[in-house]
Amino acid sequence: MTSFMRIVRNLTYTSYRQISFANRISVFPKCQRSLHCSSSLFGKMFKERENSHAYGILENKGIAASLSTDMITSPSLSEDEFQTLMLTDWSKKSRTEIYETFPKLAVYCSEHNMCISNKIFDDYIDHLTDNLKYASDDELKTIFYTLNKFPDPESVRTRNYIEVWVALDDECLKRSQNWSYDQILSFVALMYMLNVTRISDFSHKALNKLATRAKNLTPGQLVQALFFIGVWRKSPFDMHNLEIQLKNIFSEFSIDDLAIMSMGFFKSKTPIRDMDLVLSIIDAIIANVKDIHEVSLAALLKLIRYSTRVSLDDRIYRLLDALQHEVPKLSVMCNVHIALLGTTTMHLHEDCLLKIANTVVNNISKTRIKDLERLVLTYGTFNLVPQTKDCFFTKVIDELRKPERMEEINYHGRSYACCLAYLSLLNFYPEDLINKVLSPEFLENAYGKYCYNYGREILMLNYIADIFCSNAVVNRLPVKDAKILAKKYTDYVPSEDHPKQYNVTEKMVLDVIRNLREMRGGKQYVIGDHILPHYQRGDIIICDDPSGAPVDIESAFPTKDFGLLRRPPNDNVWTVLVIAGKNAIIHNTDTATGFFISKIKELKAIGYNATLVPWSIYSKIESTQEKAYYLKQLIENCKKNKS
Structure with a gap:
């Protein structure tokens, strides 16, 4: 390990990988909002219940590698033997001796609840990571399991722990081009075991590779790949390939x-x-x-x-x-x-x-x-x-x-x-x-x-x-x-004076306004505005005097009052038409959702006549004359049923 990396380890790890892993630094600022978000970045804590359940199924079916560390066994070290190891000059030891010492330390630390972040391990960890490039694939796997045998560190960024898993990550990345899909997935599983899938370069590139070649994946490989994508919580570039393969072999799952x-x-x-x-x-x-x-x-x-x-x-x-x-x-x-x-x-x-x-x-x-x-x-x-x-x-x-x-x-x-x-x-x-x-x-x-x-x-x-x-x-x-x-939280009311790409509901609003203006004799008798500012969409407003004649209301609601509750400005008959769009209607009915029913109730409570114009009915009316008749009936019934 370089002297620069040793300096970095003794800092607070705000930039947790300085040379070969600098591209990962940007992950952390997004994850500092609360103590409970993105735990995989901040600590080797619990695995989500869903993930544990899912991986348990994969293990039981023999699809995925076992994550049990029971295979890591070693005779217990005495205190004297441990102290002797800590005084060893590791530069004079062979890589085989260095590899064989790691399980001994893991067992000792698990028995004595000693974390790998302890400074006394610094020199040994430096030599272990420097020699990982000489390890066989099986020896790499053993080091993964051994690292997991240590008591849980406070965070995946903890000193020494980060050195080991990052070195493993780099080594997997170098070797992955020569690995089969099963080998790749087995090492991605080991990254998952260490809770570093979301910040592992190897895992990211491996999952992107598997997605690109989805049509070649067996059912077991496809299930594993999608499981790890869920752990990663990001989609690979060619995610749609996985969907296509899922459909093609659906009957096998x-x-x-x-x-x-x-x-x-x-x-x-x-x-x-x-x-x-x-x-x-x-x-x-x-x-x-x-x-x-x-x-x-x-x-x-x-x-x-x-x-x-x-x-x-x-x-x-x-x-x-x-x-x-x-x-x-x-x-x-x-x-x-x-x-x-x-x-x-x-x-x-x-x-x-x-x-x-x-x-x-x-x-x-x-x-x-x-x-x-x-x-x-x-x-x-x-x-x-x-x-x-x-x-x-x-x-x-x-x-x-x-x-x-x-x-x-x-x-x-x-x-x-x-x-x-x-x-x-x-x-x-x-x-x-x-x-x-x-x-x-x-x-x-x-x-x-x-x-x-x-x-x-x-x-x-x-x-x-x-x-x-x-x-x-x-x-x-x-x-x-x-x-x-x-x-x-409010949208602009659609207007023919401001043409743009309107959606289905907004087009319906414009159509109702257009028909009402023709019925009532002019633009000044029908407006769109927000009476209840806590609802996203505005409504259509009309007003009649006591004799039933339309009233000019273009200036009835000053712009300066936008955002306030707007009660009827006078004693004329004020009516509000609430447009219940396509997504506001309960399936196979003409009934609007509770939000629209509540809106009608609130409008009536502050003094308006109010009625719904449901998309499920209005969209089926074709001619202008029929629409005018329908709207006229709605308004008249609304006035009769004021309560």
Whole structure:
């Protein structure tokens, strides 16, 4: 080892590899936000439960190399023998003697709980790493296992530990061009054993190579490659090749194999493009629904949710139908993934959601706030109050009030705030909890000092408090902060004066505005604007005087008030049309999601007539005359049903 590297080791390792591994330094700044992110970079800590489960399957099937260090045995050293070794001049020892000493030190350190970072090992580690280039492949493997035999260091950047694994990484990188796919995967597995997959140059280049040559991979090699891609959490350049190979040999995989590969796609943020492949995965789950392990099921559901952007005939509903009978046997976390599958794809299966609610109510004290948040989102999205023995949402609110939840709330403040915001979709407004979330102390702890970091949920709770908790003493955001957040979280209302590439929903907004202006006699009688600034999209506003004649409202809402709650400016008849776009309609219905139903409720609460214009109906009307008639009927019915 060079003298420069010895100096680096005695520093704090902020630049953890200075010469041959300088290209990795950029990894670390991205991982310093909290103590719990990217643990593989900061410590040799726990392996994720999902990864451990998946690798256990690969080991049991004989596909992947065993990661057990039981093979590393050596007679125990006495204290005198250990001290003698530490005084050895390693420059005079053969490389065979150096290799053979490593297991002895590992066994001694594991017995005496001594970390490899101890300075007394510096000289030995220098000579070990200098001689790795002479080791055979089998000797390299032994050194991997031996390194893992030492007590866990604080971090993969710990002195001596980093020297050894980085030297191993370099050596694997040099030799990999001459290795078979199985050899490459066996050494990638050893990098995984050391928890350095995400920062190993060899692992990255090996996985890119395997992806490029995916069509040559056997089923076992494909499963392993996708597993390690999931551990890496990045997709190789030719990730799509792996998807194609998966489809080509789909019949050769078990349900557990599919689950492991699903982790690779999901964790690398790569949705499956081929919807036929997604359908095949759904069919496989339905066929194995009685036997599938819940960790495997959760992995598959996450990928289906992530990959599904269009309606898959009735397959999602059939999947939920099959899964409902397994709900009581599954963990809360797995049930959450079942619920989220329906939410993401807009498939409402009431029986399944009722069983999930009953299961969670019975285990609510053990349910994480993050999971409560996701479940409340699901029921809020479908505007569904499950008929449980004890009200599900009252139990959630009671749980959020418990003092023993304080530590979790302090750590997961954003989830806590989101949970309260989603409860408002179902008409639950716990004033004490909303007051707590909007307090300056909570906001600073959960989001930081600057209001720009606040989530939309804070703006939502702020205006929910204005509308439904006006008689209670509840904290509010400063007006300036509310306006900043409104500008951040709202979209411009589509306008024909500003042509651009509009999406389906925006084109529908323009079409409704155009038809209303023709009906009412001019541009000045119909505007698009934000009445409720905590919703992303603005709405269409019209106004009639007491006699029913259109009123000019072009200047009704001054720009300076943008970001504030805009109540009707006078006693005329104000009507708001809320466009429920294609993605806002529950599958196979004309019913909008809970967010739009809640928007209508809030508009009515502050004095407007309000009605939905659902895409599922409006898009089927072809002629201008029929659209005009439909809109006229909507507005008239809206005025009649004011309450």
